Each structure stands twice: as C-alpha cells, then as structure tokens.
Amino acid sequence: MLPSNLEKAMFGVIATPILHLADRHHVFSHLAAHGPGTAKDIATDLNVDEDTLDRMLLLLTAFDVIQRTPAGQYSLPGNMRPYVDPDDERYVGGFLTHLAQETASRMPLLDSYLRHGKRAVDGPNPQPFASLYRDDQATRTFLNAMWDLSFAPSKELAALAGLDDATHLVDVGGASGPFALAALHASPTLRATVFDLPLVQPYLEETRATHDLGDRLTFAPGDFFTDDFPEGDLIAFGYILSDWPDHICLHLLRKAHQACQDHGRVLVMDRLFDDSRQGPLATSAMNLTMQLETQGRHRTADEYTALLENAGFTSCETPPSHSDKHLIIGHKTTDRSLARPQTRPSARSSHPRPLASKGRLA
Template structure:
C-alpha cells in the first residue's frame, strides 16, 4: 500500500485539474445553490455527460472536496467558501491561474537543475513580460491575485493598525486588494497604487465597484526605474517574494527614502517556518516563484534583516490566521538619518 501522503502527492495533479474543470462547467456554482444532489440530477441541470461527471465527482470526493451523502454529492462544509464565487475567499481564480499559466512551466525545472535558472532562461522573456504581454493576460493574473489576497487583506489591515496613517502607497498593488480593504477599515486613509500602466483600468474598476471615489488613486511607473511617491505608509503585498535579495533591498531602500519620518513599511508575505520545514503552501509557492518570478519565499528573520539594512527600525512580525502574514518596519522621526 502506498503511504497516504505519497499517494496524495502522486495524484495531486488530478485534483487540481478536477477543480478547474468542475469550476468551468458550473459544478460548484450549482452545488452552492443546492444542498447536495445525485450525479444524474447535476448532469441534467448542467447538460453534461453523466458518466464523465460522476468520475469527476468521485475524484473530488476522494480528495475531501465533496462529502458524499448516500448517492448525493455535497460540498464539504469547510470547502464551500473557497468555491463560492460570491464569497471573498473564492479560490478558483487562482486554480485557473495554475492551470492556465503555471502547469506549462514545470517543464523548465529540468533545465534549471541542469544549468541553473539564469542560463536556462537567458533567451526567454522575463516572467512579468509574459504575464503583462496583453490585457487578457493581465486581467487573468490580476483576477487570480485578487482572489488570493482580498479576504486576508482585511485581517492584515487590522493587524497593521493604520488608524494614524494618512497616505498609503501600495507598491505593485495590482488591482488593489490590500488598498481596498484598508480604505474600508480606515476612513481617514487615502491610498495610491503604484504599478505598471496596464494595471490602471483594472484598479479603476475596483475603485468604482467598492465606491471609493478619489480615495483610491493610481500612479503609473516601474518601481525599479522610477521614484516612489511620498507617503507615511508603504505596502509591499506579495511583491518582495518575486525578487532576489538585492532587488528587495533596493525596493525597501526606495521606500525608506520616500517614507515620511515616523512612517512605516508593511511587508505581507507567506513565511517559511524558522527551520524552513513548511508550511506546505509556502514550500509549493516557493517552487512556483522559481519559474514564475525571479524571487523566493523567506523566513520572518530574513525579512527583518532586509528591513534593518534598508534603514527601517523596530521590525515586528504579526501573524494572521491564514497563510499570509505581516512584517512591519518603522521610519524614525529624525531627518538626520536620511
């Protein structure tokens, strides 16, 4: 008998694809509206082949996504929020990103092992050139990142305690999941997302959707080439894990130079345990960072070191109840350290 942990690892590719196909064909949308049905009734309602559907449902049941009740299939209680499009925890946009963008890149790992990433990718476009090559690709990416970030951003904004902040600079903030959550929580706050020009219409859509008006602004630029606007709070939400230590140090130093005295920087990231033995999601995404970006995931101590070297003081770590956490560094009140 194959050990259970190895068995789930071997067959994990089936689970991801099953989630994607079920989402595409409305299976989860149907099950969120009905309290469990037989494969026959679901197939009839969705006008899909019953035999194929039942095989799909059996895989999802074996992975614990569904909880069979006799001949009926029911969403597992703890799974429901993540497959319900109306819930802010909806995760299937990220699954779409995995299938549409990540799966095809696994073939590159062999070359990385043989010659290293830099040599293997020498003649290829950079990861973000590929992601931002047209508006459809940008939209898919930003949709996936919103799904991964928006729900936890409410908790992270509360952990940050922005009650005394006035101007948030959301560096590489995409369509604004953290900015939107922070603006809802702190009425005195204004936010500016600093990102590539292609992001502007997607941010404008979110600002309108959430009724934020001119409290949520946009500044177009390349954060490696252009200066950052001034502010008293700088947010790096899942940005630093895209880059190596040298690039991260440069970005944090830019934020330090633009940060008003007494202000702060917020780093929001998945964190490795101190011994780098987990968590699973961090280890998996650390591998994904290798071919999707130029970065990696780090321990809290590594981020605190980066903050100290950039000039930020009193670094603190605040853990959320999810898999993304908060590290804070402070800009001292004195102008003499500029």
C-alpha cells in the same frame, strides 16, 4: 499500499486540473446554490456528461473536497464552500485558473533548471511577467488570480497593521487594489495610491468605481525599478518581494525608506516559511512556483527583518496572523542611532535588471 501522503502527492497532478474543470463548469457554484445532488441531477442542470462528471466527483470525494452519501448525493462540506463558491470573497477560482493554465505550462522548465540552473536557461535579462501581461485577457486572468489570493487575507492584515494613525497608503505594485480596498474599509480617513505599471490602471479604476471610492483611491503609473515611489506615511508591498532576489528587494526597500515620511511604516505582506523551513505546505509549493514564474523565493520572518533593517527601518515586528499570509512591519525613525548600518547590495545587483515591475504570486 502507498503511504497516504505519497499517494496524494502522486495524484495531485490529476487533482488540480479537475478542481479547475469543476469550477469552470460551475459544479461548485451549483452545489453551493442548490445543495446536495446526484451526478445525474447535476449533469442535467449543467448540461454536461453524467459519466465524466461522476468520475470527477468521485475523485474530489477521495480528496475530501466534496462529500458523498451512500445514496450517491454529493455536497460541499461547510469548511470548503467559501473557497469554491464564486459569490464568496474567499473564492480561489481565479488562482486555480492560474495554476492549471500558467503554472502547469511552465512545469517542464524545472527539468532544464535542475540540469543547468535557472540563470543559464532564462538568460541574463529575463522578463518574468511578459507572458502574464501578454494581452488584455492574460492580464485580467492574472489580476483576478491576485485578487482571489489577496483580498480576503488583506482584511486581517489591514487590521494587524493598525491604520488609525495613517493618512496616505502607497501600495507598491498594488495591482487592481485588493489590499488598498481592505485598508480603506478598515480606516475611513485613509487615502490610498496604487503605484503600478500603466497597463494596470484600467483594472484599478474598475475597483474604484465598483466600490464608490472616489478620490480616496488613486493610481500612480510607474516602474518601481526606475521611478521614485509616491510619498506616504505607509508604504506597502503586498506579495511583491517574494518575486525578487535579495539585492532587488533591498533596492526596493531603500526606495520605500526614501518615500516614507518620518515616523511612517513599511508593510511587507507575504507567505512565510517557518523558522525550520519545513513548511507550511502552501509556502513550500509557492516557493517552487517562484522558480518557474519569477526570480524570487519565499523567506522567513527573520530574513525579511534583516532586509528591512539593512534598508534603514527599525523596530521590526511580525504580528501573529491566522491565515497563511503574514505581515512584517518596519518603522522609519529620524534617530540614526537606532538604525542598523546599511550594507552595500550584493555584487549581483550589477546584473541587468528585469524589465517587469509588478509583483507576483505569493
């Protein structure tokens, strides 16, 4: 018999599309709304084929996603429900869609990357977000995935950031505003500006209208490679820097330092590797998708601290988080003696820059 870890890794290629299919056909929302049911009852209610559904449910039972009684009734475990219930803010259905459609379609590229290297395959001036923003539907699907990944953990990260003394948050590459919304809820006196590509503005406006935020949430269009950031006392990068190599991260952090008001802070929010780089699993998996979908990688807290200090930030800290998303804080001080001497960017910074300016999956 195969070791269980190897077995689950082998059959994961089947599990992800089945998770997505069950979500798309409302299997999870049916179980969340109606409670336990047999494959026949669920199939009748959803107008799907009973035999195919039962086989899918048996697979999801084997993966411990759902439960099955000896009488053949399926149900959602309590710890699973928030993540597969579309009515819960922790719902991950949008991200499942991204994995099943965008990420899966790019997996064959890994063979070419492995044999020839990413740069040789992609060319000198890749545009990693052109496909994700290829049309309105693709853009909405991508931003929905980002919301599903970001909003729930953003509540904890906003609390960890300590926003009581902040007045103006600038969310660089903030998309439709998941972190900005969490921050505004955490601090009633805060204002927030999302700085992103012009095509993102309608989606941010939807968030502003839905949550009745008025002029507390605004949008500033721009390209974060070429345009100056709006000024604020809190500059945030929510799952942005993991999209880019070190020299581009350093460039962006130096621009953040310039835009950050004296005694302000920069917030870097991302998945982190353990110091040993042996996990967590989600970080290791997403680190591989960075190879497929972006130019970046995931880092340890110490690696982000080094980048922040090279950009001029001091007193960097990583408050403990209970989720798989983490916060690294850097402070801007006017005391030059406290800042580490800045190093020049790597020679790689002379390469042509990518043309997309939005951050990606973390």
